Amino acid sequence: MAGIREQKKAETRQAITVAAVALFSTKGYEKTSIEDIARAAKIGKATIYTYFSTKDEIFMSYCDDELEDSFAQFRTPQFVEGQLIDHLLKFFMIKFRFVTKNHEFGRQLLREMVFPKTINEKVKEHDKRYFDILENIFRSAQKRGELAGQLDMFHTTVHFYSLYLGALAGWYTGYVDSVEEVEAALRILFSQAIEGVGV
């Protein structure tokens, strides 16, 4: 007889998530109230707190869904063409376009992922997946002889990821306001990283 509760629980959780995704996508995070979600999920307002402990947590669950979609774009192995810098730009611009597709969504997500309230394993795991993809890009560049054979892989991924962060910061602080500018800036920064700014 074990399972009646678990099944219901899974269903209710799903109902909340579905309702939240729909509402966040149409009305946005801030304008969606917990009551809205509860109504759409056909449960009481307080019941939501059996499943999620804060509104932020519901948002992060929503993000998981969205981010999963964004990973799908990298699942098919990228046809290797062009130089390292082209691969990197392709990779980061997909990420960039995705996360800034909706201004508010991206801002909220980035705040939570870059400066989270508490250290969050889910965020780390997510980053790790992206770092793995990056590492593959670097390895294929090594094979082509564009990068040294011995390379501090970790710090190299961190390096380019940081430049990407800088581009996002530029976007959200209003230094750049078109996707083309972002790509142009990233191209310069990446080329600096590859060639070095020293003499």
Add this chain to the structure above:
Amino acid sequence: MAGIREQKKAETRQAITVAAVALFSTKGYEKTSIEDIARAAKIGKATIYTYFSTKDEIFMSYCDDELEDSFAQFRTPQFVEGQLIDHLLKFFMIKFRFVTKNHEFGRQLLREMVFPKTINEKVKEHDKRYFDILENIFRSAQKRGELAGQLDMFHTTVHFYSLYLGALAGWYTGYVDSVEEVEAALRILFSQAIEGVGV
């Protein structure tokens, strides 16, 4: 006769700021309520909204004070000694130590400065001041022959600033948890930027 109102207004604004600084410093941002601030400033709760339109705005005013202090550390011209990388580390580690002095304060401030709700001239201005200091560091490195004479100064500052952002992200996401590790990581990243990761 002009001035009675303006004078009072300035006094009240000052009283709010003073009260807020004291409370934020001791209780922290989230645990300080608008009512707390109003009580300490001896005005009504709603009156605060004549002077600031959100609680965030009061926080930013608090930050201005704090940041002004942090600039003071750079006002005395740094005695030029060591290589470019040493200067950069010195500069960014001061910033880092300052902003992470209080975990919550730093997180809140960075969220607002890197991913602000709306484009914010004050943030831009503040960044500009730091960029100017950075530019001086680069110029003196040029004079010493560590950097090429023609250099995309803007993107170079953005580059190192991005690496600094990456270090902050690593701190707040829990990748690194000691100041020493941060400094070591930054040293590696900076050296990559100067020498390049390409062959």
Add this chain to the structure above:
DNA sequence: AGATAAACTCGAACGCGTTCGATTTTTAAG
């Protein structure tokens, strides 16, 4: 000085995220 407009003040009320507590449903043991 008096009148009118503009700005300031603040208690009351609102909206919303979150918690409480009483009630109901499910589980597990005898």
Add this chain to the structure above:
DNA sequence: CTTAAAAATCGAACGCGTTCGAGTTTATCT
């Protein structure tokens, strides 16, 4: 099938940021 513990539900209430609106103070004009 009882029965007692555990978990889930949800309306009511709380805390806090923000807004309203009515009353008060200051500035401007004649």
